[in-house]
Every structure is written in C-alpha cells, then in structure tokens.
Amino acid sequence: MKIWKSLLIVLMIVASFAFAQPSFADRPKFSKNPDYIEVTKALNELTQTKDAQTQVEGLTPEEIQKRTEELTLQKYALETGINWGQCNNQTGNTIAVYGKRPNDEDDEDAVYDNGLYFLADGQSTKNNWDCDGIYLPNDVKVANFTSSPNGQGQELTGAAALKILDGTQLVIKTNPDNAAIELNVPTVKVLNSKEANWFIPDISQDIINTRVPNAPSN
Structure with a gap:
C-alpha cells in the first residue's frame, strides 16, 4: 500500500512539472528585445560618462542623473517582462498614436507594421496594449527634444x-506659452519611412482633431 502511495506522489510531482514547463518556456527573452539592447547600451554609455566625470555637451550633471535613473527603470521593466508602452494625452487636442491591432492578429494584407490610432484628450491607451509611439503633425513642435x-x-x-x-x-x-508639446521622458526615437514601416503622413493638427478617437483606452 505504501508503495502505491509513493508511486502516486511521484506521478503527481511529474505531472506538475509537465504542466509548469510551458510557463518557463514562454518567459520573455528580454535580452533579444531591440528596446532592451538599446536601453542597455545607452545606460552603459551614461554610466561610463559619470564614472569618468566627463561632461556631455548640453547636459548638466543633474540631467545626466535623471536620464540614468529613467533608463535604469526601463531596463528593469523589460527584464521583468513588461513588453508594452502607454501613452497619456494631456495636450488639449486629439493626438495620433501608433500601436498593434487590438486583436493582436497578424494580417498578411497589412501594408504597415502597426496601425495609426487617435487618442482623445485626457485619455490613456489601454493597459497591456502596446503604444509604440506618437505621430507629430507637420505644424507641431517638441520643446527641448533629444533623440539619444x-x-x-x-x-x-x-x-x-x-x-x-x-x-x-x-x-x-x-x-x-509657445504651444509646443512636452514629453515627460528624456528621450524618444525619431523614425522616418526609410527606418521603419510606419505610416507617417504629412498632415496638420487640425486634420487630426477631426478624427474620431479609436485608440484602445482606459
């Protein structure tokens, strides 16, 4: 009887590992994520700058410290499996944002790698829906912008x-004061149609304001 009980326990343990194995296999490989590679490289460069106590043109030590802290948190977020970004619109206008299709299905007929959606003022994109970035209209400026x-x-x-x-x-x-938009993160990357297969039209803010908001939002 004891032998059968022992065998039953062993079988239960083996079964638990069999069911648990896919969860380990599905863990995100963050080290291969292009964003993770970019963040790690930038963080290493800033760390070397601080260690060598050298100045970066146009940046104060406080700004370097702020960017280092921001990149450190982004690196940690990627390491813990967060693979989406969120956009919060507080501009007073409708804005255009980039992101994957809500059903997360690959469309063989899709012309672009992601979609262009419209986010109403005061709205944030939905949790777990990856906002890849924003579109900047041809008559809008970003103040104190840096791409690296x-x-x-x-x-x-x-x-x-x-x-x-x-x-x-x-x-x-x-x-x-100047109607330019301001971003709360130290850096974003500027893309053009040659660098990424994104839809980047040449339109004004007035045109975007006429669009019906359709971005997945909270």
Missing part, C-alpha cells in the same frame, strides 16, 4: 513618428 540619451536638447518639428521604449508611460502635454 547623450544628445543635446533641441527643437523638433513634424511631420515625424516618435517611438518610445517598452515599459514607458509617455505623457504628452502642451506648453501654454
């Missing part, structure tokens, strides 16, 4: 696509 962690702040004018890293909560606001 070691870059100097400058003014950016659309039309352009701005990509954010996974694990980022991007908040977009409008500066009341």
Whole structure:
C-alpha cells in the first residue's frame, strides 16, 4: 500500500512539472528585445560618462542623473517582462498614436507594421496594449527634444513618428506659452519611412482633431 502511495506522489510531482514547463518556456527573452539592447547600451554609455566625470555637451550633471535613473527603470521593466508602452494625452487636442491591432492578429494584407490610432484628450491607451509611439503633425513642435540619451536638447518639428521604449508611460502635454508639446521622458526615437514601416503622413493638427478617437483606452 505504501508503495502505491509513493508511486502516486511521484506521478503527481511529474505531472506538475509537465504542466509548469510551458510557463518557463514562454518567459520573455528580454535580452533579444531591440528596446532592451538599446536601453542597455545607452545606460552603459551614461554610466561610463559619470564614472569618468566627463561632461556631455548640453547636459548638466543633474540631467545626466535623471536620464540614468529613467533608463535604469526601463531596463528593469523589460527584464521583468513588461513588453508594452502607454501613452497619456494631456495636450488639449486629439493626438495620433501608433500601436498593434487590438486583436493582436497578424494580417498578411497589412501594408504597415502597426496601425495609426487617435487618442482623445485626457485619455490613456489601454493597459497591456502596446503604444509604440506618437505621430507629430507637420505644424507641431517638441520643446527641448533629444533623440539619444547623450544628445543635446533641441527643437523638433513634424511631420515625424516618435517611438518610445517598452515599459514607458509617455505623457504628452502642451506648453501654454509657445504651444509646443512636452514629453515627460528624456528621450524618444525619431523614425522616418526609410527606418521603419510606419505610416507617417504629412498632415496638420487640425486634420487630426477631426478624427474620431479609436485608440484602445482606459
């Protein structure tokens, strides 16, 4: 009787491992994520700059520290399996955002790698829906913009696509003094149609304001 009980326990343990194995196999391979590679490289460069006590043109030590902290959190988010970003619109206008289709299905007939959606003022994109970035209209500017962690702040004018890293909560606001938009993260990446298969039209903010908001939102 004891032998049968022992065999039953062994079988239960084996069965539990059999069911648990897929969960280990499905763990995200963050080290191969392009965002993770980019964040790690940028963080290493900033760390070396701090250790060598060298100055980065256009950046104060406080700004370097802020960017280092931001990248550290982004790196941790990617390591813990967060593979989506979120966009929060506080501009007073409708904005255009990039993201995957809500049903997360591959469409063989799709012309672009992701879709262009419209997010109403005061709305955030839905949790777990990956907001890849925002579209910058041809008559809108970004104040104190930089496209790399070691870059100097400058003014950016659309039309352009701005990509954010996974694990980022991007908040977009409008500066009341100059109408330029402000981003709460230190860096975003500017993309053009040659670098990414994204739809980047040459349109104004007024046209975007006429669109019906359709981005998955909270």
